[in-house]
Amino acid sequence: MKFRGKTKWALLVCLLMVFSVAAGCGGNSSSDKAKDENVIKLGFLGATTGSVANYGIPGQKGMEMAIEELNAGGGVLGKEVKGIYLDNKGDSSEIALIADKYVNRDKVVAMVGDPCTGLTKIAAEIAQKNKTVIFSAGATGTDVVEIGDYVFRNTLLDTLAVPLVVDWMMNTKGWKSFAVVTSLNNGYSTALTPVFKGEIEKQGGKIVIEESINDEEMDFTAQITNIKKAKPDVLVFTGYYREAALLMSEAKKQGLDINLVGGDGLYGQDLAKLGGKAVEEKVIFYCGFSFSGDGSNPKTEKFVETYRAKYKDEPDMFSAQYYDAVMILAKAMKDTNSTDPSVFKSELAKLKDYPGVSGNTTFRSNREPIKSPVCLITVKDGKLTLLDKIPVNIQ
Numbered sequence: 001m002k003f004r005g006k007t008k009w010a011l012l013v014c015l016l017m018v019f020s021v022a023a024g025c026g027g028n029s030s031s032d033k034a035k036d037e038n039v040i041k042l043g044f045l046g047a048t049t050g051s052v053a054n055y056g057i058p059g060q061k062g063m064e065m066a067i068e069e070l071n072a073g074g075g076v077l078g079k080e081v082k083g084i085y086l087d088n089k090g091d092s093s094e095i096a097l098i099a100d101k102y103v104n105r106d107k108v109v110a111m112v113g114d115p116c117t118g119l120t121k122i123a124a125e126i127a128q129k130n131k132t133v134i135f136s137a138g139a140t141g142t143d144v145v146e147i148g149d150y151v152f153r154n155t156l157l158d159t160l161a162v163p164l165v166v167d168w169m170m171n172t173k174g175w176k177s178f179a180v181v182t183s184l185n186n187g188y189s190t191a192l193t194p195v196f197k198g199e200i201e202k203q204g205g206k207i208v209i210e211e212s213i214n215d216e217e218m219d220f221t222a223q224i225t226n227i228k229k230a231k232p233d234v235l236v237f238t239g240y241y242r243e244a245a246l247l248m249s250e251a252k253k254q255g256l257d258i259n260l261v262g263g264d265g266l267y268g269q270d271l272a273k274l275g276g277k278a279v280e281e282k283v284i285f286y287c288g289f290s291f292s293g294d295g296s297n298p299k300t301e302k303f304v305e306t307y308r309a310k311y312k313d314e315p316d317m318f319s320a321q322y323y324d325a326v327m328i329l330a331k332a333m334k335d336t337n338s339t340d341p342s343v344f345k346s347e348l349a350k351l352k353d354y355p356g357v358s359g360n361t362t363f364r365s366n367r368e369p370i371k372s373p374v375c376l377i378t379v380k381d382g383k384l385t386l387l388d389k390i391p392v393n394i395q
Contacts, residue, residue: 040081040339042067042326043102045113045123045134046318047090051215054241054268055115055318059137060085061311062319063112065303066326076330077339084108092122099123103130109339110135112325115155115318117141118187124151133341133348135329137321140264141191145367150345154325154361156288156371158195158263164374164390165286166199169261172388175233176204179258181211181223181247183239188265192238200236208232213243224250227258235260241268244283245275252278259284267317272379279379288371289317289358290386303357316384317358324356 044063046056067081075081084106088095095114102108103126111127114120115138127134128148136144136153145151169175178200183189200207209230211223224247227235235251237244237260244266251258259282266285275283291304303323307315331354332347333339351363362370372392377384 038079040076040079040333041106041108042081042083042329043098043106043108043111044083044085045088045095045098045111045119045136046115046322048085048087050090051242052090052116052240054270055138056087056090056113058269058313058316058319059113059115059322061307061313062137062315062322063326065307065310065319066323066330070326070330076333077337079339081326081330088114088119090116090119092119095119096122096126099126099134103127103132108132109333109341110329112322112329113137115139115321116188117144117191120144120153121147124148127151131342133329133345135325135348137325138264138318141188149349149367150341152345152348152363152367152369154321154328154356154358154369154371156264156286156359156374157368158192160370160392161263161286161374162192162195162199163203164392165261165376166196166203166205168376168388168390169234170203170205173234173259175259177206177208177231177233179209179211179227179230179232179235180207181213181227181235181237181239183215183243184212185214186239188263189239192263192265196236196238213239213247215239215243217243218246220247220250221254223247224254224256227251228254228256232258234258237262238265240265241271242274245271245279248275248278248282258282261285264288264317267377267384269314269316269384272382272384275379280382281378281380284376284378284387286374286376287317288375289320290375290377290389291315297357299355300357314383320356320358324354324358324361327356328354328361 046059047053048056067083070081086098088098110133112135117139120136120139124134124147128150133150138155140158182193262285264287332344336344336347349367354361359371374390376388378387
């Protein structure tokens with residue numbers, strides 16, 4: 001097919017424009033690559049909207065704080081640390097897309113988060129396949145680090161905490177009979193329930209009733225009615241803070257005077273807002289972080305003071321653990337003089353008695369963390385407050 005002169009010229013200009021745009025968009029230019037070599041990228045995993053945003057929002061703030069502090073001190077190995085923040089909304093398909101973007105498009109050296117076990121597992125599979133470190137700042141369930149040698153976490157494990165908490169309930173509080181409530185559409189809850197049940201039975205406690213709910217339900221009248229008839233000493237709930245607040249509100253409505261005990265899935269500032277008087281000194285949960293204000297941990301005191309000044313808000317377990325995760329990653333890179341995940345992951349695995357703002361962390365030979373102490377938190381005067389500490393015997 002032949003073209004006249006003007007047509008040929010127009011076609012040539014168009015082709016040159018296309019090639020120019022393609023050259024600008026396809027891959028990094030040499031200057032971009034040079035710039036990337038001087039930047040260490042970390043990808044944030046967490047929800048900042050949706051039903052578990054109470055975990056991701058403070059987590060992102062803790063991560064931002066750590067990165068700002070590192071960069072103020074000259075970065076890591078002379079390189080600027082950059083956080084990349086995308087909201088996974090607590091959705092499994094969303095976190096898969098984000099994790100893939102981080103490792104294949106953004107070329108992060110590590111991902112920090114997610115606090116939820118099920119979501120962490122999805123991202124961990126992608127991280128392991130692409131030889132990128134993932135460091136969860138909250139996943140407490142089983143079969144996480146088993147995914148591979150690029151997978152780490154710095155949270156208090158349920159299998160470590162639950163035996164101590166059951167012992168505390170039975171021997172410190174004198175609660176011998178238990179109601180157990182599970183949220184069936186919540187992987188965290190369905191994994192935690194058998195841990196609690198096994199330990200209650202092992203220590204000689206009696207489970208007098210089991211009930212189930214689903215996340216996002218609003219009416220727990222039937223469940224509380226049945227629990228009231230069974231007359232347990234205490235209610236163990238293995239789900240999240242929203243449903244805990246609703247369960248206790250219904251208990252108060254029915255005149256059932258009972259404590260609710262659970263895991264760190266109950267750790268959310270909205271627990272007090274949603275539950276009001278119904279949760280005051282009635283809900284107790286375990287976690288690996290608390291701020292007592294007694295000066296016993298200067299590092300934590302400084303973190304809390306800085307966080308309050310920066311965000312005009314109170315820090316929590318998630319902000320502290322995200323902060324520590326970034327600092328631990330930075331330490332491993334400095335100690336190995338490398339930003340290559342295949343190199344610094346081995347140094348990560350050697351972590352012993354790291355004095356973080358969320359408590360001391362040690363990795364066992366299987367890369368599973370030991371956190372000490374176990375902190376028991378309740379709600380008092382509308383705020384999350386330290387109730388007790390249980391020391392952990394680190395072997």
